[in-house]
Every structure is written in C-alpha cells, then in structure tokens.
Amino acid sequence: MIDTNSSVDRLTVTARRIEEEVSKVIVGQEGTLRGVMICLLCGGHALLEGVPGLGKTMLVRTLAATLDLQHSRIQFTPDLMPGDIVGTNILAEDEDGQRRLTFRPGPVFANLVLADEINRATPKTQSALLEAMQERNVSVGNATHRLPEPFFVLATQNPIEMEGTYPLPEAQLDRFFFKLRVGYPSQQEMVEILQRTTSPESPRVERVADAAWLLQAQALVREVPIASYVMEYAVRLTMSTHPDQPTATPMVQKYLRYGASPRAAQTLVLAAKTAALLDGRYNVSYEDIRQVARPALRHRIITNLDAELAAVTTDDIIDELLARLPEERA
Amino acid sequence: MMEGTVQPLHRGFQQARRLLWWQEALLIIARSLCASLAMALVGCLLAGWRVQDPIPRWFWSASGFTLVLGLAAALALRPSASRAARIVDLRLGLHQQLGTAEELLATGRQGGLASVQVALASELARELEIAKAFPMMPKREVTAAAILAIATTAAATLLALGVVLPNPLSAIHLPSLFGELSDRAGTDPFASAQDESHPRAASPAVDQVNQMLDQIQRQVQQGGLSATAASAALAQASTELNRVAVESRNRQEALDRLAAALQGTAAGKEAARSLQQGDYSQAAQEIRKMGEESDQFSPAAKQELADALRSAASESKDPQLASSETNAADRFSQGGYSSVVDSTRDLAQAVQKAADQRVSQGDLAQTWQRLQQLNRQLGQGEPQNGRSGIAPPVAQGPRGADQRKTGIPQAGRPAQAQQGGQGSEQGMGLGPPQAGGNDNGSGAQRGSGAPGTSPGGPPLGEVNPGLGPDGNPLDVEGQMAGRFPGDSQDSAEPPSIVRQGTGAASPSDVGGGTGGPLSVPAENVFVPGDRRPTVRDYFSNGSGER
Numbered sequence: 001m002i003d004t005n006s007s008v009d010r011l012t013v014t015a016r017r018i019e020e021e022v023s024k025v026i027v028g029q030e031g032t033l034r035g036v037m038i039c040l041l042c043g044g045h046a047l048l049e050g051v052p053g054l055g056k057t058m059l060v061r062t063l064a065a066t067l068d069l070q071h072s073r074i075q076f077t078p079d080l081m082p083g084d085i086v087g088t089n090i091l092a093e094d095e096d097g098q099r100r101l102t103f104r105p106g107p108v109f110a111n112l113v114l115a116d117e118i119n120r121a122t123p124k125t126q127s128a129l130l131e132a133m134q135e136r137n138v139s140v141g142n143a144t145h146r147l148p149e150p151f152f153v154l155a156t157q158n159p160i161e162m163e164g165t166y167p168l169p170e171a172q173l174d175r176f177f178f179k180l181r182v183g184y185p186s187q188q189e190m191v192e193i194l195q196r197t198t199s200p201e202s203p204r205v206e207r208v209a210d211a212a213w214l215l216q217a218q219a220l221v222r223e224v225p226i227a228s229y230v231m232e233y234a235v236r237l238t239m240s241t242h243p244d245q246p247t248a249t250p251m252v253q254k255y256l257r258y259g260a261s262p263r264a265a266q267t268l269v270l271a272a273k274t275a276a277l278l279d280g281r282y283n284v285s286y287e288d289i290r291q292v293a294r295p296a297l298r299h300r301i302i303t304n305l306d307a308e309l310a311a312v313t314t315d316d317i318i319d320e321l322l323a324r325l326p327e328e329r330a
Numbered sequence: 331m332m333e334g335t336v337q338p339l340h341r342g343f344q345q346a347r348r349l350l351w352w353q354e355a356l357l358i359i360a361r362s363l364c365a366s367l368a369m370a371l372v373g374c375l376l377a378g379w380r381v382q383d384p385i386p387r388w389f390w391s392a393s394g395f396t397l398v399l400g401l402a403a404a405l406a407l408r409p410s411a412s413r414a415a416r417i418v419d420l421r422l423g424l425h426q427q428l429g430t431a432e433e434l435l436a437t438g439r440q441g442g443l444a445s446v447q448v449a450l451a452s453e454l455a456r457e458l459e460i461a462k463a464f465p466m467m468p469k470r471e472v473t474a475a476a477i478l479a480i481a482t483t484a485a486a487t488l489l490a491l492g493v494v495l496p497n498p499l500s501a502i503h504l505p506s507l508f509g510e511l512s513d514r515a516g517t518d519p520f521a522s523a524q525d526e527s528h529p530r531a532a533s534p535a536v537d538q539v540n541q542m543l544d545q546i547q548r549q550v551q552q553g554g555l556s557a558t559a560a561s562a563a564l565a566q567a568s569t570e571l572n573r574v575a576v577e578s579r580n581r582q583e584a585l586d587r588l589a590a591a592l593q594g595t596a597a598g599k600e601a602a603r604s605l606q607q608g609d610y611s612q613a614a615q616e617i618r619k620m621g622e623e624s625d626q627f628s629p630a631a632k633q634e635l636a637d638a639l640r641s642a643a644s645e646s647k648d649p650q651l652a653s654s655e656t657n658a659a660d661r662f663s664q665g666g667y668s669s670v671v672d673s674t675r676d677l678a679q680a681v682q683k684a685a686d687q688r689v690s691q692g693d694l695a696q697t698w699q700r701l702q703q704l705n706r707q708l709g710q711g712e713p714q715n716g717r718s719g720i721a722p723p724v725a726q727g728p729r730g731a732d733q734r735k736t737g738i739p740q741a742g743r744p745a746q747a748q749q750g751g752q753g754s755e756q757g758m759g760l761g762p763p764q765a766g767g768n769d770n771g772s773g774a775q776r777g778s779g780a781p782g783t784s785p786g787g788p789p790l791g792e793v794n795p796g797l798g799p800d801g802n803p804l805d806v807e808g809q810m811a812g813r814f815p816g817d818s819q820d821s822a823e824p825p826s827i828v829r830q831g832t833g834a835a836s837p838s839d840v841g842g843g844t845g846g847p848l849s850v851p852a853e854n855v856f857v858p859g860d861r862r863p864t865v866r867d868y869f870s871n872g873s874g875e876r
Contacts, residue, residue: 223443225434227433228433230426230430276425283426283427283431328420
C-alpha cells in the first residue's frame with residue numbers, strides 16, 4: 001500500500017512539474033495543458049484545434065522538451081506522401097557491397113510525434129498516420145514494424161472551415177482520445193505572452209520525466225477504482241448522445257445524426273481516472289466524468305444539417321446533456 | 331485489509347444508515363400528517379359549506395388511516411449502507427469517496443489503489459461529521475403541516491360553533507359527494523350526466539333564506555336572541571321559504587300550461603316538445619323561430635296559436651309570463667309581422683326567465699333541512715302530541731331528466747308533480763306549498779298526481795285555503811316532522827306528499843319528530859296570532875284527523 005501510495009505521489013508530483021515547466025513557455029491554456037497531460041497518462045492521442053498563432057505547436061514542442069522522449073515533428077502539407085511519414089524501403093548497399101532493400105523509418109517512429117496542421121495533408125496521407133496511431137505498428141512492403149513505446153501523437157489542426165484543408169473523417173477522428181480546443185488568450189495573458197516572447201531571454205525548460213515513468217504512470221492510472229454507479233453514469237452519458245435512445249434530450253434528437261461509440265465511454269472512464277489522480281484522489285467522481293466529457297465526446301458525435309444551420313455546436317449539446325442527466329438514477 | 335483500518339468506515343456507514351432512516355421516516359411521517367390534515371380540512375370545509383353534512387365516518391377514518399400508513403411506511407424503511415454512503419458523498423461533496431469505498435468493501439476488491447482508497451475513506455469517515463449530511467427537520471413539510479393544522483383547527487372550531495363558512499363554490503351546483511343524495515340524478519345515468527353538464531346556481535331567493543338562517547344562528551350563538559325571538563325569526567324564514575316554493579311551483583305550472591296549450595297547435599308543437607322535455611333554452615329558441623316564421627303561417631294557424639296562448643295565459647299564475655302570452659296572442663290575431671316577431675321574442679324571454687327563476691328541489695330541501703336543524707338546536711323540535719317541527723316546503727325543481735325519459739316519477743322524490751300534495755294544504759290549512767302538477771309523462775305519473783286520486787287538492791286556479799291572506803302558506807308545528815332528513819325516521823329525502831280521502835294530514839300520520847323540547851307553545855311560534863284560535867279549534871275538535 002505504501003509503495004502504491006508513493007507511486008501515486010510520484011506521479012502527481014511529476015505531472016505537476018511537467019505542467020509547471022510547460023507553463024514557463026505557454027501562458028494560460030491550463031485546460032488544454034491538463035487535457036494533453038491526461039492523454040499522455042492514458043496513452044491516448046490528442047488533437048488540438050485552433051486558429052493559427054495560438055501556440056498549439058509551441059505547447060507540444062515544450063511538452064516534448066520536458067519529457068526525455070524521442071520526438072519528431074511532421075509538418076503536414078498537401079504534397080506530403082504516406083511514405084514521408086511511415087518511412088520507405090530504399091535500395092542500399094550493405095557491408096559486403098551487395099544491394100538490398102532496407103527499411104528507412106519515417107518520423108512516425110518516435111515516442112512523441114507532433115503532427116502539425118494534420119488537416120492540410122490529403123486524406124491518403126492522413127490515413128497513413130492514423131493507421132499507425134491505432135495499430136501502433138507500420139506495414140511497409142511485406143514487413144511490419146513496431147512503433148516504440150510509449151507512442152503518443154499530438155496533432156494540431158486549423159478549424160475545418162478554413163481554406164486548403166481536408167477535414168478528417170469521423171472514423172479517424174474517433175481514434176483521437178481527446179479533441180482539445182485552443183482558445184484565444186485573455187488580455188492579461190496576451191501581455192504576459194508579449195513580455196516573454198519579445199525579450200532577449202527565453203525561458204529554459206527542464207526534462208522532468210522519461211519513458212519509464214510514463215509507462216508506469218499509464219499502468220497506475222488504470223488501477224484507480226471507480227464505483228459501479230459512477231461508471232453507469234458515464235455509460236448513460238454516452239448512450240444519451242444517441243438520438244434514438246429514450247434518454248436522449250430534445251437537443252440530441254433534433255441536432256445529432258450519430259451518437260458516441262463505446263470507445264467514447266472507455267475514454268470517459270479512463271480520462272476520469274487520470275483526472276482524479278491528477279486531482280489527488282484515488283477514486284473517480286461524477287465531477288471527473290463531467291470534466292472530461294467535452295474533449296472526450298465533442299469529436300465523436302456527429303451533428304446534422306439542422307445543427308449547422310442553427311449554429312449549434314457539439315459542445316452545446318454536451319453541455320445540455322450534462323445539465324439534464326441526473327447523477328443518481330431515480 | 332486490516333479490520334482496524336476499516337472500522338471507522340463501518341461505523342460511519344452504520345451511523346449514516348441510522349440517520350438516513352430517521353430523516354426519511356420523519357419526512358414520510360410529516361408528509362402523511364400533511365395528507366391527513368389536508369383530508370380533515372377538506373372534510374371540515376365541506377361540512378362548513380353545507381356541501382356535505384355530516385361527513386361520513388369513513389372519510390375521517392381514511393384521514394386517520396393516511397397517518398397510520400405513513401407510520402407503517404416509515405417503520406418499513408431499510409436504507410442500505412451503499413445508499414447512505416452515496417447520500418453522504420453527495421451532500422457533503424466528498425467526490426464519491428465513501429460510496430466507492432463501500433462498494434470496494436462489499437465486493438472484496440483489495441490491493442493497489444483500491445486499498446489506498448478504502449484507507450483514505452476510512453480516515454475521512456473518522457473525521458467526518460456525518461450528521462451534517464442528514465438535517466432532521468423537514469422544514470417544508472413541517473411548515474405545511476403547521477399551516478394545515480392551524481387551518482383545520484380553525485375550520486373545526488367554526489364548525490363546532492355552527493358557523494356557516496362562505497362557500498366559494500356556491501355558484502356551482504355540487505351534487506352530494508358521498509352518497510346517492512342527488513335526487514335529480516336518481517338512477518338514470520343519462521340524467522346525471524345531463525344535469526351535471528348544466529350546473530345550476532342556487533336560487534337567489536333560497537340564498538336569501540339561507541342568509542336569514544345564518545343570521546339567526548349567529549345571533550343565537552352570541553346570545554343576542556332569545557328563544558322566543560329566535561323562534562319567531564325561524565317562523566319568518568319558514569314563511570319566506572314557503573313563499574319561494576309557491577312562486578317556483580306557479581312558474582312551473584305556467585310553463586306546463588303553455589306547453590299543453592302549444593301542443594295542440596301545428597306551429598307550436600316543437601316549442602311544446604322542448605317545454606315538455608324541460609329544455610327551456612331550446613323552447614325559447616323555438617318560440618322565437620315561431621315568430622320569425624309567422625309570415626309563412628296561414629291565418630287559421632295564426633289564430634290557432636293566438637287561442638292557445640290566450641288559453642295558457644288565462645290559467646297562468648305567473649303574471650309576467652301571462653302578460654307576454656296575452657301580448658303574443660294579440661299580435662298573432664291582428665298584428666303585423668314585426669310586431670309578432672317582437673312579441674314572440676318577449677314571450678321567449680319570459681319563458682326563459684320563468685324557467686331560470688324556478689328553485690330546485692335540492693336547494694329547497696337543503697335549506698329546509700338547515701331550518702329543521704336550527705329548530706332542533708333551539709329546542710323547539712320536541713314532538714308534542716305527535717306534532718313538531720316545521721313543514722317542509724316542496725317546490726317543483728327543474729324538470730328532471732327522469733321524467734323526460736320515462737315520465738315516471740322517481741321513488742322517494744318529494745311531492746314533485748303530485749297534485750295530491752295540495753291536499754295536505756287544503757286539509758290542514760297550514761301546510762307548506764307543494765309543487766304543482768308537472769305531469770306530462772306517462773299515465774302512471776298522471777295517475778298519482780291527478781285530482782282524481784287527490785280529492786283534497788283544490789282545483790287549479792282556485793285559492794288554496796291553506797294559504798294565508800297574502801297567499802303564503804301557514805306553518806304549524808308538528809306537521810310533516812319526522813318525514814325528512816334529520817327527523818327521527820331517518821328518511822334520506824323528503825317523502826312524496828300524497829294525500830287520499832279528506833286531504834287532511836293527520837298529526838299521527840306525519841308527526842313523530844324528535845326535536846328538542848319546546849320552550850313555548852308551538853302555535854305561538856309558528857302561527858300568526860290572529861289564526862291561533864282557528865288552529866287550536868281545528869286540532870281540538872278532531873276535524874284534522876283522517
């Protein structure tokens with residue numbers, strides 16, 4: 001018990017240090033940073049969405065700097081090919097002077113992959129990365145290559161309405177653990193950003209964790225107990241996103257085309273466990289489920305045309321669900 | 331997991347369960363008390379409004395049973411530890427720590443973070459003031475119970491003092507809530523539905539009598555009225571009630587005569603049928619239509635209508651209706667189209683007005699019952715020589731659907747449509763007015779109400795010797811007592827008053843009331859001074875006996 005307790009303490013302390021180190025560079029964005037941390041501790045991938053210039057790439061780069069992990073960055077462009085991501089077989093001479101096909105790994109072979117502006121690449125290229133995210137291995141030619149552990153993709157994208165973008169298909173979006181929206185900083189934060197970025201000194205970030213810690217933390221997170229009725233709440237929340245369910249709210253019935261998948265419920269519970277641990281608790285509460293509901297569900301529910309016409313977002317629908325769904329079953 | 335570690339947790343769960351039981355039990359008891367008090371209040375109000383008096387015993391039993399049921403439900407409560415823990419979590423904002431620990435203990439899951447969680451929850455339970463999660467006072471329910479208790483006590487006190495509460499529902503005709511007391515509904519479901527769909531307000535005239543009774547009751551309770559004065563006032567109220575009954579009967583007879591007269595005409599058959607069916611609104615419309623279509627009538631048909639209307643007017647006891655009938659008859663005989671239309675409109679209005687001014691039998695019976703109760707309270711209902719009480723006024727109520735449908739009077743209905751009822755008036759010379767003939771139904775109905783079976787009844791249009799100089803009937807103590815609700819015979823309704831033979835009601839026949847002792851001679855109370863010798867002679871020489 002003492003060991004477990006100390007492991008938890010080490011996890012929370014380290015996680016807090018990571019957040020502090022990132023905060024040296026990134027001003028504000030606490031929610032986004034906490035979301036990224038949850039993804040990291042759950043072994044899930046995160047999709048950060050926001051207009052250019054909000055620090056998405058900087059956040060991911062800083063996070064990579066705090067972790068002693070092998071990391072790479074892929075800038076997605078329309079002419080990016082799948083081989084540019086996963087790698088390719090090249091003809092090379094060996095020591096004996098014989099020529100043979102040798103696999104040259106792409107940038108996806110790293111612990112932490114920053115996929116910048118993922119929606120600027122063509123769907124074919126996107127799917128190459130997304131397959132790697134799901135299977136955690138890459139097949140090139142007849143050989144299958146295992147990706148390193150831990151494997152973590154942090155993708156950024158501009159809002160899909162912008163020009164020159166290829167929206168990610170829903171099936172591929174579902175593979176992201178969280179979809180985090182990066183918003184504009186406040187006026188005070190903006191002043192702080194300017195002070196930090198326009199002065200000659202740039203903050204230095206220390207490495208505070210490594211791959212071993214991350215794998216141990218990911219195992220520990222899954223041990224967090226959750227009461228059956230809290231888990232049932234997560235299930236009810238997920239089921240309520242289905243328009244054909246009796247528990248669906250009027251808004252869900254009117255504006256949703258498809259509800260969340262079982263993977264969404266898995267995400268809710270696992271993310272809630274991590275949120276509880278980061279909050280210093282050893283059990284999951286309703287509040288933890290509510291806290292992670294938005295980033296876990298917003299890319300897993302599909303709105304219809306009416307929602308677009310009425311400018312109703314998935315966040316609006318999730319908020320309504322959270323407001324209406326009773327915690328305890330009557 | 332060490333037992334000592336989780337001991338505080340178990341103790342906390344037990345305490346939470348106990349407190350939850352108390353809280354929920356108190357809540358259930360408070361709510362059942364509210365329900366019980368609410369029922370009691372409803373009972374008191376119904377009694378106070380005279381909608382139902384007395385309230386049946388089962389109603390009070392049900393009120394008490396509600397409380398007993400609440401107590402039983404409270405005793406049957408068995409809150410689980412899981413539920414108690416979850417409630418503590420929710421109310422104290424513990425992030426489901428106790429609930430999760432309880433579930434981990436119940437499922438026997440140990441090791442890793444589960445043990446840590448249970449240990450932390452146990453530590454939390456040790457420091458926690460669980461009682462804060464269970465406020466014992468259900469404020470809302472206690473407030474409601476207190477308000478209901480005060481209202482019920484006040485209503486019961488007023489009821490015990492005999493104060494009649496103002497009834498906000500008085501404008502609506504409410505049938506008796508607890509029994510088959512609605513004589514108009516009778517056994518005919520169609521009649522019941524039809525009558526309830528046209529609720530009828532109590533007559534202003536009857537309301538006036540009720541107000542008189544209220545005033546008497548108040549003054550007696552406050553001691554501001556002597557027994558003699560109270561008796562005199564009661565006699566006056568009785569006289570007033572009789573007058574109302576007579577007027578109502580006269581209106582009904584006038585309407586019936588108009589129906590009979592129009593029945594014999596070709597153009598007036600529809601109006602006659604509506605009148606006979608008691609649908610006076612429709613009848614008024616038919617009469618208006620009759621006038622509007624008069625330009626299509628032949629001179630003979632117009633003359634026929636004029637004769638019928640004159641005939642009805644000649645025997646009518648409703649002056650206004652008679653005037654309208656005469657006017658319409660004149661216009662049909664010699665008027666132009668527009669004057670005929672105007673006169674028939676006037677006649678239609680008069681018909682509607684006469685119908686509206688009739689008093690229902692239920693209203694009369696209820697007021698009469700009150701009068702009897704007051705009489706007994708004043709100690710004037712003691713039967714003396716088999717006579718006591720005040721004679722019941724019986725008037726023709728709105729034509730019931732039972733007669734519409736079958737033409738056969740309902741059993742137990744009070745003297746409705748029975749000419750024989752007048753026999754008592756004639757014979758006694760003091761009897762209350764009875765509703766006049768309203769017999770348009772079958773032969774059976776006519777048989778009971780026809781003068782042939784009631785030789786004591788005066789011919790229509792003649793002065794009833796039972797009435798006073800002003801046309802009002804005179805009352806005499808003892809007459810009809812014991813035949814109505816509240817009297818000793820426990821009859822649910824006023825009986826039909828059908829007299830055979832001499833038409834004089836015998837005291838032994840109708841007396842037997844068991845009211846309180848008389849403090850003054852009954853004839854001094856109910857009989858005007860100038861008539862008392864006549865009354866005494868009447869009873870002393872035995873001519874009043876059959």
